Amino acid sequence: MDAFYVACEVRRRPELAGLPVVVGGYGERGVVAAASYEARRHGVHSAMPSVRAQRLCPQALFLPGDHEWYAEVSHEVFEVFRSVTPLVEGISLDEAFLDVTGARRRLGDGVAIAHHVRRRIADELGLACSVGVAASKFVAKLASEAAKPRATPTGIVAGAGVVEVRPGEELAFLHPLAVEALWGVGPATLERLTRLGVTTIGDLAALPEAVLVGAVGKAHGHHLHELAHARDDRAVEPDRAPKSVGHEQTFTHDLFDLDACRTELVRMADAVASRLRASGLAGRTVTLKVRFHDFETITRSHTLDEPADSGPAVARAASSLLASVDPTPGVRLLGVSVSNLAPPAARQLTLDEASHGAGWDEASRAVDDIRRRYGAAAIGPATLVERDGLRVTRRGAQPWGPGSNDPPAE
Numbered sequence: 001m002d003a004f005y006v007a008c009e010v011r012r013r014p015e016l017a018g019l020p021v022v023v024g025g026y027g028e029r030g031v032v033a034a035a036s037y038e039a040r041r042h043g044v045h046s047a048m049p050s051v052r053a054q055r056l057c058p059q060a061l062f063l064p065g066d067h068e069w070y071a072e073v074s075h076e077v078f079e080v081f082r083s084v085t086p087l088v089e090g091i092s093l094d095e096a097f098l099d100v101t102g103a104r105r106r107l108g109d110g111v112a113i114a115h116h117v118r119r120r121i122a123d124e125l126g127l128a129c130s131v132g133v134a135a136s137k138f139v140a141k142l143a144s145e146a147a148k149p150r151a152t153p154t155g156i157v158a159g160a161g162v163v164e165v166r167p168g169e170e171l172a173f174l175h176p177l178a179v180e181a182l183w184g185v186g187p188a189t190l191e192r193l194t195r196l197g198v199t200t201i202g203d204l205a206a207l208p209e210a211v212l213v214g215a216v217g218k219a220h221g222h223h224l225h226e227l228a229h230a231r232d233d234r235a236v237e238p239d240r241a242p243k244s245v246g247h248e249q250t251f252t253h254d255l256f257d258l259d260a261c262r263t264e265l266v267r268m269a270d271a272v273a274s275r276l277r278a279s280g281l282a283g284r285t286v287t288l289k290v291r292f293h294d295f296e297t298i299t300r301s302h303t304l305d306e307p308a309d310s311g312p313a314v315a316r317a318a319s320s321l322l323a324s325v326d327p328t329p330g331v332r333l334l335g336v337s338v339s340n341l342a343p344p345a346a347r348q349l350t351l352d353e354a355s356h357g358a359g360w361d362e363a364s365r366a367v368d369d370i371r372r373r374y375g376a377a378a379i380g381p382a383t384l385v386e387r388d389g390l391r392v393t394r395r396g397a398q399p400w401g402p403g404s405n406d407p408p409a410e
Contacts, residue, residue, distance in 0.1 A: 001077065001094035001095065001127060001128070001129045002127075002128040002129060002130055002148060002149065002159075003034055003035065003036055003037060004034065004070065004073075004074075004093065004094035004127075005023040005033055005034035005065060005070055005094075006021050006022075006023055006034050006035065006036045007127050007128065008066075008069060008070050008073045008127075009021060009023060009063055009066075010036075011073070011125075011126050011127065012069070016036075016061070018038060019036065019038060019061060020035075020036055020038040020039035020041075020042065020044075020057050020059060020060040020061065021035070021036040021038070021039060021060065021061050021063065022034070022035050022036070022039050022044060022050070022053055022057070022060045022061070022062050022063070023035075023062075023063050023064075023065045024046075024050060024062070024064075024065060025050055025064075025250070026050055026062050026064065027050065027051070027252075028051055029250050029251075029252070029332070030049070030050030030051075031047060031048070031049060031050060032044060032045065032046050032047065032048045032049075032050055032053050033046060033065055034046055035053070035060075037149055037151045037156045038151075038156070039053075039057050039060050040151035041151045041152065041153060041155070041156065042056045042057035042060075043056045043057075044056055044057050044060065050062065070093055070094075071093060073125070073127070074093040074094065076124075076125055077094070077121060077125060077127070077129075078090065078096065080117065080120050080121055080124065080125070081096055081098055081117070084098060084100060084103055084107065084113060084116070084117060085098050085099060085100050085102060085103045086238060087099035087100075087101075087102070087236045087238050088236070088238050089236045089237050089238055089240065090240075097137050097140065097141075097236045098117075098236065099235070099236035100113045110133040110164065111133055111162060111164050114131035114133050114162040114164075115161075115162055117129070117131060118131060118161055118162065130144050130145075130147035130148040130149075130159055130160075130161060130162075130163075131143075131144055131147060131161070131162045131163075132144030132145070132146065132147060132162075132163055132164075132165070133162065133163070133164040133165070134164070134165040134170070135165075135167050135170075136170075136230065136232040136233070136234075137232055137234055137236065138183065138227055138230075138232035139165050139170050139173065139174070139230060139232070140165075141183075142173075142174070142177065142181055143163040143164065143165050143173070144163070145181075146159075146160070146163045147159050147160045147161055147162055147163040170230035171205070171229070171230055174201045174202075174205075174228070174230055175200060175201050175202030175205060176200060176201075176202065177200060177201050178199065178200060178201075179193055179198055179199060179200055179201055179203065179204050181201065182201060182204070182224060182227050182228065183227065184220060184223055184224060184227075185224070189216055189220070189224075192215050192216055193215070193216075195215075196211070196215060201227075201228050202228075204224060204225075204228040205225075205228040205229055207225075209221065209222065209225045212224060212225050213225075241281075241341070242279065242281070242341065243339060243341065244283070244287075244337050244338060244339035244341065245272055245275050245276050245279070245281070245283070245337065245338050245339075245341070246272060246287070246335060246336060246337025246338065247268045247271050247272055247335065247336060247337075248268075248289055248333060248334065248335025248336070248337075249264070249268070249333065249334060249335070250291075250332060250333045251264075251331070251332065251333065251334075254293050254330030254331055254332055255327060255330070255331040255334075256327055256328055256330055256331070257327060258322065258323075258325075258327055261322055261325075261327055261331055261334060262319050262322060263383055263384070264334050265288075265315055265318045265319055265322060265334065265336055266311070266315045266319075266381050266383045266384065267381070267383075267384050268318075268334065268335070268336040269311050269312075269314035269315035269318055269336050270311035270314075270315070270380060270381055270384075272311075272314055272336055272337065272338055273308070273309055273310050273311040273313070273314050273338075273364070274311070274367075274368065274371070276309040276338060276341075277309050277364060277365075277368055278368070280343055280344075281309065281341045281342065281343060281344070282307035282308055282309035282341070282342065282343070282344040283307055283308060283309070283338035283339055283340055283341045283342075284303050284304050284306070284307050284308070284340040284342075285301055285302070285303045285304070285338065285339045285340040286301065286302050286303075286304065286308070286314055286317035286318055286321070286336070286337075286338055287299055287300070287301040287335075287336070287337045287338075287339065288300045288301070288318050288321040288322060288325075288334075288335070288336060289333070289334065289335035289336075289337070290322075290325055290331055290333070290334060290335075291331070291332045291333035291334075292329045292330060292331060292332060293329055293330035293331075293332050294329065295332070296329075297333075298325070300321040300322075300324070300325070301321070302317050302320065302321055303340065304317060307340075307341075307342060307344060308338070309344055309364065310363075310364045311364070311381065314336065314338060315381075318336045367379055367380075
């Protein structure tokens with residue numbers, strides 16, 4: 001999808017069309033999640049600190065974002081995808097792979113299907129998307145990037161909308177591209193490749209695999225060597241099970257006290273556990289993420305004896321990990337995630353549970369029932385009760401930095 005979060009905002013507020021709009025956190029700790037092409041003309045891009053974006057484009061309208069709304073629109077988009085083929089692998093709210101092999105007899109070749117999808121999304125949802133067509137997921141992904149509009153200082157250049165890379169033409173398409181276009185080439189890997197004189201995918205393809213393995217490691221080197229030669233045989237995998245469920249938050253002001261950190265962990269653990277139960281999952285590994293004032297980031301993990309899907313169990317594990325952390329430098333961000341997921345397994349009740357009930361298993365089900373009926377703020381841990389009511393975590397809340405200082409969306 002093209003500038004998806006911004007496009008969702010324009011869909012419900014058409015007066016924003018053609019304006020420089022930025023969605024994301026606001027203030028010193030905010031991060032840009034998406035920028036309209038009008039804002040991109042000024043150099044604004046996703047993952048940029050909001051303070052820098054404000055300097056580059058003072059006239060930009062900053063919106064705090066509405067993750068629930070974007071998820072609703074994403075569901076509509078994916079319904080269009082699934083009407084074309086059941087083989088849809090979602091990568092994020094705004095991106096997916098479609099295996100259209102079985103739809104060609106009905107809708108035409110890959111390019112015809114790509115135009116069909118674009119027309120339907122534009123006509124039915126009022127949104128724009130760019131489509132790459134290729135024989136592999138990796139090349140199709142890069143082709144979709146090539147199909148997008150481009151923002152330049154002098155104006156917005158319309159994209160092709162659909163770019164096809166035919167079988168046999170992959171290397172001619174790939175090799176002129178910058179090497180950082182490859183999956184897995186982040187800043188550290190890019191630095192190592194630059195030392196080898198590698199700037200394009202073609203340069204990388206010319207390297208012997210042994211040299212690449214020596215520079216970045218065996219598994220990573222083999223992976224990049226294969227991609228540089230357009231070898232990617234992964235199938236489209238619909239309905240992939242999540243590998244982890246988590247929540248993290250950047251705070252408006254640093255936390256210096258363990259008790260304050262524990263309260264935030266209880267809130268996040270309750271939200272994570274609720275999402276686990278909604279997905280019919282439990283997890284054995286709990287991970288704590290802490291980012292300090294100077295951006296130093298640490299993670300700590302603990303694997304439980306039994307899978308957990310209750311807020312208290314996740315909170316206890318996260319709090320025990322927090323006990324070894326010194327918050328006095330100032331905690332900028334906290335995060336809790338649960339991985340090593342599987343459906344909840346049956347377990348042997350203790351004598352106490354057999355006599356007095358199964359504890360949090362039954363209590364969690366009751367909490368879920370109450371929230372479904374009365375809303376997320378109807379019930380929660382007593383620790384989170386404040387003067388104005390219960391502090392709860394909505395899914396997707398504050399994913400791009402503090403929102404308490406967001407300017408009004410006018």
